[in-house]
Amino acid sequence: MTSTEMIGDYIDVLVNQKVIKIGRSANMIWIWFEKNDGVKSTIWCLHIQSTFRILNLKREEIIVGSSDIYHPSKRMENADDFDWEQQGNNLFDEKSKNWLEKNIGISVKKILINLWGDLRIIFSNNDILEVYIDNSTKYAECWRLFEKEKKNKKHLVITGG
Numbered sequence: 001m002t003s004t005e006m007i008g009d010y011i012d013v014l015v016n017q018k019v020i021k022i023g024r025s026a027n028m029i030w031i032w033f034e035k036n037d038g039v040k041s042t043i044w045c046l047h048i049q050s051t052f053r054i055l056n057l058k059r060e061e062i063i064v065g066s067s068d069i070y071h072p073s074k075r076m077e078n079a080d081d082f083d084w085e086q087q088g089n090n091l092f093d094e095k096s097k098n099w100l101e102k103n104i105g106i107s108v109k110k111i112l113i114n115l116w117g118d119l120r121i122i123f124s125n126n127d128i129l130e131v132y133i134d135n136s137t138k139y140a141e142c143w144r145l146f147e148k149e150k151k152n153k154k155h156l157v158i159t160g161g
Contacts, residue, residue, distance in 0.1 A: 028047055042149070069090050071084075117143075134160070
């Protein structure tokens with residue numbers, strides 16, 4: 001089994017899980033997925049620290065992208081006071097919130113990963129999250145997947161190297 005196949009087996013846990021939260025801490029994006037089997041609820045977290053975008057192919061639209069963090073929200077009256085780190089100030093905060101509110105109950109339909117670790121998640125509404133490995137060093141984290149409540153369980157960490 002190749003490393004790509006092993007990673008694929010690990011991330012397949014997200015298939016059929018609902019997206020319940022999306023946000024950021026500084027410029028690290030996080031998405032929470034919930035699997036509820038009727039007895040127990042499990043939260044999986046995807047942390048993204050590289051180039052990403054959510055797109056809709058049917059509308060030929062990029063819904064939100066990684067660089068939106070550094071642009072002021074459309075609601076900001078005075079862009080001269082723009083501080084991208086303040087929650088709610090930037091375009092990512094605005095667009096990701098709107099996307100999730102419009103797609104309540106959205107779940108993961110399919111996951112693809114390539115040799116370099118680029119990730120593609122196809123959602124139940126056919127929107128797509130694409131995460132790109134954007135560096136060449138094994139020391140720079142690009143994305144990570146882990147189970148929220150399992151402190152001792154290993155994280156899947158993808159780097160450029």
